[in-house]
Amino acid sequence: MSPIDEQHPEEAPEVSEEAHEHAHDEHHGEHEESFIWKYVFSTDHKMIGIQYGITSLLFLAFGFALMLIMRWQLGNPGQPVPFIGGLLGQANAPGGVVLPEFYNQLGAMHGTIMVFLGVVPLAVGAFGNYIVPLQIGAPDMAFPKLNMMSYWFYFLGGVVMLASFVAPGGAANSGWTSYPPLSVAVATEGQTYWLIGMVFLITSSLLGAVNFITTIVQLRTKGMTWMRLPFFVWSQLVTAFLLLLAFPPLEAAAVFQLMDRVLGTSFFLPSGLIVSNQILQVAGGGSALLWQHLFWFLAHPEVYVLVLPAMGIIAEVIANNTRKPLWGYKPLVYSTVFLGFMSFIVWAHHMFLTGMGTVMNAFFQTTTMIISIPSVVILTALLLSLWGASIRFNTPMLFALAFLPMFGIGGLTGLPLGLAPADIHLHDTYYVIAHFHYVVAPGTLFALFAGIYYWYPKVTGRRMNEVLGKIHFFASLVFINGVFMPMFLQGLAGVSRRLYDGGATYSHAQGVLEWNAFMSNSAFLLALAQLPFIFNFFWSIKMGKVVDSNPWRATTLEWVATTSPPLGHGNFETVPVVYNGPYEYSVPGRDDDYLPQNVAVQEG
Amino acid sequence: MEIPYTVEVRPDTGLYNAKMGIWLFLASEVMLFGALFSTYIILRTGNPDWVQHSMNVPLATLNTMILISSSVTVVMSWASLRLKNFARFRMYFTGTLLLAGGFMVVKAIEYNQEFSQGLFPWSDNYMGIYFALTGLHGLHVVGGMVVIGYLLGPGAKMWRTAPEQYVNRIECLGLYWHFVDLVWIFLFPSLYLL
Amino acid sequence: MLSLKAFHIFFIAVSILLGMFVGGWGVRQYMINGSVGSLALGVFFFASAFVLLAYGLKFIRKIEELGI
Numbered sequence: 001m002s003p004i005d006e007q008h009p010e011e012a013p014e015v016s017e018e019a020h021e022h023a024h025d026e027h028h029g030e031h032e033e034s035f036i037w038k039y040v041f042s043t044d045h046k047m048i049g050i051q052y053g054i055t056s057l058l059f060l061a062f063g064f065a066l067m068l069i070m071r072w073q074l075g076n077p078g079q080p081v082p083f084i085g086g087l088l089g090q091a092n093a094p095g096g097v098v099l100p101e102f103y104n105q106l107g108a109m110h111g112t113i114m115v116f117l118g119v120v121p122l123a124v125g126a127f128g129n130y131i132v133p134l135q136i137g138a139p140d141m142a143f144p145k146l147n148m149m150s151y152w153f154y155f156l157g158g159v160v161m162l163a164s165f166v167a168p169g170g171a172a173n174s175g176w177t178s179y180p181p182l183s184v185a186v187a188t189e190g191q192t193y194w195l196i197g198m199v200f201l202i203t204s205s206l207l208g209a210v211n212f213i214t215t216i217v218q219l220r221t222k223g224m225t226w227m228r229l230p231f232f233v234w235s236q237l238v239t240a241f242l243l244l245l246a247f248p249p250l251e252a253a254a255v256f257q258l259m260d261r262v263l264g265t266s267f268f269l270p271s272g273l274i275v276s277n278q279i280l281q282v283a284g285g286g287s288a289l290l291w292q293h294l295f296w297f298l299a300h301p302e303v304y305v306l307v308l309p310a311m312g313i314i315a316e317v318i319a320n321n322t323r324k325p326l327w328g329y330k331p332l333v334y335s336t337v338f339l340g341f342m343s344f345i346v347w348a349h350h351m352f353l354t355g356m357g358t359v360m361n362a363f364f365q366t367t368t369m370i371i372s373i374p375s376v377v378i379l380t381a382l383l384l385s386l387w388g389a390s391i392r393f394n395t396p397m398l399f400a401l402a403f404l405p406m407f408g409i410g411g412l413t414g415l416p417l418g419l420a421p422a423d424i425h426l427h428d429t430y431y432v433i434a435h436f437h438y439v440v441a442p443g444t445l446f447a448l449f450a451g452i453y454y455w456y457p458k459v460t461g462r463r464m465n466e467v468l469g470k471i472h473f474f475a476s477l478v479f480i481n482g483v484f485m486p487m488f489l490q491g492l493a494g495v496s497r498r499l500y501d502g503g504a505t506y507s508h509a510q511g512v513l514e515w516n517a518f519m520s521n522s523a524f525l526l527a528l529a530q531l532p533f534i535f536n537f538f539w540s541i542k543m544g545k546v547v548d549s550n551p552w553r554a555t556t557l558e559w560v561a562t563t564s565p566p567l568g569h570g571n572f573e574t575v576p577v578v579y580n581g582p583y584e585y586s587v588p589g590r591d592d593d594y595l596p597q598n599v600a601v602q603e604g
Numbered sequence: 605m606e607i608p609y610t611v612e613v614r615p616d617t618g619l620y621n622a623k624m625g626i627w628l629f630l631a632s633e634v635m636l637f638g639a640l641f642s643t644y645i646i647l648r649t650g651n652p653d654w655v656q657h658s659m660n661v662p663l664a665t666l667n668t669m670i671l672i673s674s675s676v677t678v679v680m681s682w683a684s685l686r687l688k689n690f691a692r693f694r695m696y697f698t699g700t701l702l703l704a705g706g707f708m709v710v711k712a713i714e715y716n717q718e719f720s721q722g723l724f725p726w727s728d729n730y731m732g733i734y735f736a737l738t739g740l741h742g743l744h745v746v747g748g749m750v751v752i753g754y755l756l757g758p759g760a761k762m763w764r765t766a767p768e769q770y771v772n773r774i775e776c777l778g779l780y781w782h783f784v785d786l787v788w789i790f791l792f793p794s795l796y797l798l
Numbered sequence: 799m800l801s802l803k804a805f806h807i808f809f810i811a812v813s814i815l816l817g818m819f820v821g822g823w824g825v826r827q828y829m830i831n832g833s834v835g836s837l838a839l840g841v842f843f844f845a846s847a848f849v850l851l852a853y854g855l856k857f858i859r860k861i862e863e864l865g866i
Contacts, residue, residue: 138607138608139605139606139607139608140607142607142609142621142624142625143621143622143625144607146625206629206632209628209632210625210628210629210632211625213624213628214621214624214625214628217617217624218608218609218614218617218619218620218621218624219607219608219609219621244628244631244632244635245631245632245635246635247632247635248632248633248635248636248638248639249635249636249638249639251636251639252636252639252640252643253639255736255740256643256736259725259732259736263725263726263732264725264726265725265726265729265732265736266726266729266732267643267647267729267732267733271653282726283726283727283728283729283732285647285651285653285654285728285729286647286651286729287646287647287650287651290643290646290647293646294639294643297639570605570606571605572605575605618800619800623800627800661835661839665839665842665843668816669846672813672846672850675806675809675810676853679802679803679806679857682802683861683864683866686866687864687866775801775802778802778805778806779802779805782802782805782806782809785809786809786812789809789812789813789816792816792820793816793819793820793823797820797823
């Protein structure tokens with residue numbers, strides 16, 4: 001990097017004296033922060049990103065463990081859960097055998113934890129926080145204290161969700177969708193915890209979204225025009241808008257459901273509702289369907305919140321390892337923005353079977369078909385980027401390459417669900433589970449793994465072990481398909497997704513019942529396949545191969561304008577200036593096969 | 605490196621960071637209250653047995669006037685500060701705080717009347733919506749009061765250390781306050797009159 | 799754009815519309831069921847709309863004069 005005269009910006013009044021001091025001391029490089037301010041209540045986006053990363057990985061592991069207990073029950077109905085059966089509590093699993101009520105809790109909390117406490121915080125909170133300011137050449141997020149608050153609201157939400165497991169009657173057990181009247185009139189105390197936890201998580205997301213958008217719009221460095229933004233930043237920007245605008249209706253809905261449960265209102269309870277052979281003593285007149293509308297108004301954009309950052313990561317990794325510019329950067333950007341808009345008007349395709357009417361069905365089928373177009377454009381552009389490249393098959397690239405077909409399966413199997421006639425058969429079967437898990441598990445989670453392997457050297461200055469990484473990749477790829485592929489068969493046979501015994505008592509399920517053990521065993525092997533990753537993750541912190549600041553020979557600012565790991569508060573020695581697009585790889589006539597964004601090229 | 609545009613305006617967007625942030629926050633608030641109002645409409649139109657209670661219109665009218673006045677005082681306080689007249693600013697800003705307090709007192713009287721008539725959130729869905737909407741709006745008023753109190757008290761020393769940023773903060777508070785008032789402008793006719 | 803000044807003018811405009819609306823509503827209620835209270839409310843809100851209109855115009859003039 002060419003030394004540029006250090007420019008001291010005009011002394012601008014700081015948000016607080018404390019932040020002011022930090023910024024100054026960082027110049028001298030000898031500042032000693034106390035442990036608690038540096039690692040716990042940090043306002044540095046990098047530390048907050050790491051906090052998000054570690055917390056969300058722990059939640060992912062926890063949510064995965066809940067699923068393993070469910071899979072044990074499905075694969076070996078009525079058998080005591082090995083190893084941890086005794087720890088589940090007599091009320092949940094007497095003698096280690098999972099009770100149906102506990103199975104329902106596991107299902108509801110697996111979904112909630114994976115989506116709201118695992119994937120989104122990792123994709124947005126961790127990667128977004130750590131990478132976005134670095135990629136746009138900003139010293140930090142626009143509102144560092146808000147950023148810290150966002151993390152701690154998330155943490156609180158997580159604590160409330162975990163606490164619900166020891167509430168009377170256990171955790172929420174009405175599915176992650178919490179449909180009333182079940183969630184209001186029948187559910188136990190845990191549902192109230194769930195709602196309070198959700199209010200915290202929503203608040204956290206809102207603070208984060210405000211911060212991300214402001215940062216990306218306001219803090220782009222000199223020369224970082226919109227069409228020079230790395231695609232990852234675009235994906236985070238659109239994601240932040242989805243979080244900002246889709247979450248508040250769920251907050252309203254959560255408040256209403258909380259009032260229904262705690263104050264005895266009946267927003268979601270119709271008149272004359274009979275529960276356990278008794279008419280429910282409420283005023284009535286409410287609408288159960290209303291909850292579904294409010295819930296899915298959030299939860300459909302939420303799908304794209306899960307997917308877009310993943311696509312952003314994949315774009316970075318693919319461009320870097322094909323050593324070519326992305327094929328169709330602008331169509332990618334426009335598709336992403338269009339996808340963001342469209343995701344607000346497709347929500348009721350989750351509700352074809354509620355009897356909301358054929359006009360509504362027709363409208364939402366049409367929008368659903370339309371939204372598949374930009375998704376296909378994005379995937380196609382990423383696929384075509386591979387054409388003619390001499391690909392570097394390192395671990396992040398392997399995960400990225402696997403993402404494309406896996407996400408493709410998830411996306412294409414969604415089309416029948418988006419058409420009401422096909423959905424009548426497939427609704428609420430294992431087919432749905434298989435479909436969205438292909439999108440989120442071998443889709444988004446693989447992208448997140450790619451991101452972890454790709455940016456690990458950025459955070460630690462060391463690379464993760466390649467051999468362990470490849471073992472992790474290939475084993476995960478095989479076993480995750482072993483888990484989800486048979487679910488399509490079960491779903492097509494009509495097996496409901498919510499059965500405690502996996503369909504053993506249903507005659508139409510008999511032909512596909514043997515897959516249950518196969519899927520469960522695949523799930524346990526998938527768990528084993530994560531061990532190399534966990535070991536690698538911790539081992540490489542101290543023992544990984546030390547690398548220079550740009551080990552992947554990448555072009556974007558986080559690699560070329562600062563060290564690895566980046567400087568403390570402030571990120572950059574000097575303010576980087578951007579001259580080039582984000583993916584200038586293999587520029588003809590240059591010695592290097594990459595042209596950093598902050599290097600000016602002499603014309604002629 | 606310091607965070608740019610905390611005080612000065614970014615030329616291509618015409619905004620300083622906090623103003624961008626507050627408008628985004630207000631956008632999410634629009635979605636929140638949009639969902640609340642939609643719920644009201646859907647429940648009311650979907651229920652043939654809907655009961656529309658007649659609430660205390662004079663008190664609500666008084667509250668409407670209080671909030672409109674408070675939006676005037678908050679603008680005046682911002683304008684006074686722009687003209688570097690801190691004393692006038694403090695007068696208007698204190699006035700805003702008092703008006704907000706007045707609003708909450710009137711609201712409390714209203715709630716008390718309703719309780720004494722045996723009207724509670726669980727009485728029927730109109731009352732449920734009424735308490736949910738006015739309650740959440742009231743929480744927003746209280747939140748605004750806390751911020752105003754902070755900016756008048758401990759936060760005011762920023763006027764000496766970073767005057768421009770202090771003016772920005774007052775502007776952002778003013779934007780938030782106008783939004784809260786605007787919500788009431790829609791709440792009043794839809795809950796009390798129609 | 800997006801300044802407090804602009805938002806204030808917008809808010810006053812909406813308040814004027816509210817005044818006109820409630821004014822019309824009150825008069826109409828009076829014509830339907832002869833309720834004097836509604837008429838009084840309507841007249842009050844009509845008056846407040848006019849006051850707000852005058853205030854709004856003065857605000858715009860003054861704020862431009864001061865160059866804020």
